[in-house]
Amino acid sequence: MILLRHLVGDVLRQLRLHQGRTLREVSAAARVSLGYLSEVERGQKEASSELLAAICRALGVPLSRILREVSDQLALAELQQEPVLTGAPERERVDADSAMLEQLVDGAHGPSEGGASERAGEMVAA
DSSP states (O other): OOOHHHHHHHHHHHHHHHTTOOHHHHHHHHTOOHHHHHHHHTTSSOOOHHHHHHHHHHHTOOHHHHHHHHHHHHHHHHHHHSOOOOSHHHHHHHHHHHHHHHHHHHHHTOOOSSHHHHHHHHHHHO
16 A cells, blocks of 8 residues: 655655755754654654645745655556556456546537537536
8 A cells, every 4th residue: 555654755855865954954944843854754654734835845845846746656656556457348447548538638628519528527527
């Protein structure tokens, strides 16, 4: 099972180390205890949004960058855990998913005559 707190901690640690900064420096700048920041980086504590924002300010990076990197790593981890698609039932599911994606993309490019655009709007709203 993939835990977000592990991915968040890894991204924060990598960024801090890339900047050549110590836990002590960042914890002081973020006004977070050194021990708590260490636990967040090791994935032992789940950081609140306020705490993440303070750490990001201390590191001089937007929270969106941290979340984007976490999202990218989560997507890769999920792909690695997905079973290899074989056989007809999975192929049909993939074909159905592809058709749904095409409908969503078509709907994003403006209305068409009935059908796909309306269905895409329903899917997004749901």
